[in-house]
Amino acid sequence: MKEISCKLLVVGAGPGGYVCAIRAGQLGVDTVIVEAGKPGGTCLNVGCIPSKALIHAAEEFEKVAHMAGGKSALGIAVAAPTLDLAKTVSWKDGIVSRLNSGVAGLLKKAKVKTVQGWATFRDGKTVEVETETGTQVIRAETIVIATGSAPVELPLLPFGGPVISSTEALALGDVPKKLAVVGGGYIGLELGMAFAKMGSHFTVVEALPRVLAQYDAELTRPVLKRLGELGVEVMAGATAKGLSTKGDALLVETADGKNAKVAADKILVTVGRKPLTEGWGLEQIDLDMAGKFIRIDDQCRTSMRGIHAIGDVTGEPMLAHRAMVQGEMVAEIVAGHKRSWDKRAIPAICFTDPELVTAGLSPEEAKALAGEIKIGQFPFAANGRAMTKQGEDGFVRVVARADNHLVLGIQAVGQGVSELSAAFGLALEMGARLEDIAGTIHAHPTQGEGFQEAALKALGHALHV
């Protein structure tokens, strides 16, 4: 049995863990990172990155298919496209593996030692790693738990056979003719829409009264419209009951209590993700929990001295960029800097078609916090750039305090609005007032003008509506 010791040990090389390790390395902290899989975690290997690759491919395919249909307003005519999904997947895998080695290279450059294998806590200072070459014991002054999360399995629909999680959905050999998605949250709809564009007949089964229930109805309306255009069947208020005996259909209890059968080659279950708190010896260190998650304070400290936790294992929102900021912060704390979590907004994006962005408070939340609020909403139908991109659906919405015009939240729905999240986040972190956004020149013609116009609208003098 080999033993090494270090100042900082990071368990899990997802976006939280690897950022933490890189930053710690930059600061001269003697750091070891342990990862059983490839560096990059869910996000890079089976989440954000590969799904966006697939979504892009689907988008391109759908565009061309639309043109081939002879209805392109742009006057482009092409022959009907075909899709070799295996090739698409291998292109996606190429991107993933480039990023894998990119992360590995960054860790190396920061002089972080990477140990490949599954880590198990022995006690609050010691971790055992099952490596290919035997057991490696690592002792560390500080340990960061960054074990992430995993897809939630439904007892009635265990993964296996036609029942797949998002991980398998990103590595299919061909496009399923009929795809049923259980769970109409952002993961299910992002992937489902992509497959719909690639030719699947896509049915979504959602237990809540509507899909994308975390967003307000107004914001999701353009997405629902697009689902309709793509021929997606939305079964809201319905419950998945299991697999048919033949394994070729999903049994569903509909909103009105009837039993229905949804024919499906593949059943994608996306009912959420759970923190990965098992299998690595959490019981050995007996940390305080907050529900299913490890409880942390504003410095990501757990209930045990010398152990921090970051990322999905610590709670919602389970987003890569939250984990990254936590990781960076913890590295700086370990290096002796004074840091604590003081962020005002964690922007979140749903890469459906059209895309959804939220940053800060929703109108409801803002009202609850500040009392009187002002809302300014600007439709992309009045935005020149959106027209030229054939993306007139959607809007930008700005929510501000009525008394001092401090912007509390920003939401947008529309083609390509994910890139606007940078501006939204900056505005909120800087403490912008409506006047600040209205007073910033936004280049023409861009969709970003919609942001400025929304602020102007809230101030009562939008120019282009």
Place this chain on the structure above:
Amino acid sequence: MGEYVIKLPDVGEGVAEAELVEWHVKIGDLVREDAVLAAVMTDKATVEIPSPVDGEILWLGAEIGDTVAIGSPIVRLKVAGEGNVVSGAKPPQGMAAPTPNRSAQGGGEGATAAEAKPVSSSPAKPSASKSEPAPQSPLSGGARGGGTAPMSRGVATSGAPRTEGEKPLASPAVRLRAREAGIDLRQVGGSGPAGRISHEDIDAFLARGPQLARATGLAPKDGVEDIKVVGLRRKIAEKMSLAKSRIPHITYVEEIDVTALEELRAALNKEKRQDRPKLTLLPFLMRAMVKAIADQPNLNALFDDDAGIIHQHEGIHIGIAAQTPTGLVVPVVKHAEARDLWDSAAEVNRLAEAAKSGTATRDELSGSTITITSLGAMGGVATTPVINHPEVAIVGVNKMMVRPVWDGTQFIPRKMMNLSSSFDHRVIDGWDAAVFVQRIKALLETPALIFVD
């Protein structure tokens, strides 16, 4: 029935706004004239706002924690009669600027000005106001009187109120800087729009220090003045260090009934010849010490601890510790054993005068073999005198006062005085010290003994 508007009066000290810290009333309350409605806090004082009239509270114009501009309406009352709000018309302009020295002066209306005189809970300190940031608007209640609504443009006021739990508004760079400087941003007022905290606000906060004292009117100070220890002060410091580091002191405190001595002293002073000095307690004590030393000559000695030799002196040279403008000096009454009461008194007076005026010679300030220290009228109950190295004993005189003393059947008032004396325990045992002090006590309590051999 009419409506009566009470505006936040000028609370003095050149402030343009004040923070509302307490409501004493709520909507619907009936209030009497002079009843306290609210308390506001400026940077220096908490000021109570009384009601100038009887009435019923209709409206309160600010929340606790709000910063309210001077002259803003804060309360609306329903009153019998006309009130001061003319329907449809703007309230009249207020009076001329208040007199500078008053801590308070009425606000907007002439009608309220005379009566709505807030009571300042701490006296105004005009000289301190220069350290305050210049208010951005005219100061007088009168000038701002014309119905300025509180927070009508919250965006324009500095340090906009934050609701509890709300995060302070600051850019990430400002937050980082505050974190590194150990500043809690919740304590920093934001001068920017919507109360945003800027780098300049951090600068100002750092320069001013945390304003813990806002509520009390006291201000923490961080300055340090470096004073070089030179001259007499350095001499004293060296001597004290030497004495305290080398000599293991034993201090013995005993109380002495000086009623008889005081009677004698008064009688002698009354009868004394013109050319004789007025007697204090000191010459009596000196004579008593001379007598006691005759029995215990080892107390009148200099201990050369380097050489390991005690120089026991025959001549008794009593140092008298004296406070002078530059510090402590110890002029010496030489050969106290050869001076009678009057002579001792005269010599003490002469030396004290010389020491105070700085004309005492080196010779007069050295050569003592034992020392007396007295804080005079300041006295105190007991002291722990520091031996005048290399002597072996020092006698400290505490304040004389009339205390009840049990005489066996009852308490009787007696003039009592403590002697606090220290001895070098290396060469004087506690027993010897006690015997010495008890001898002095006996002599002073029966002063005739001082004068018989």
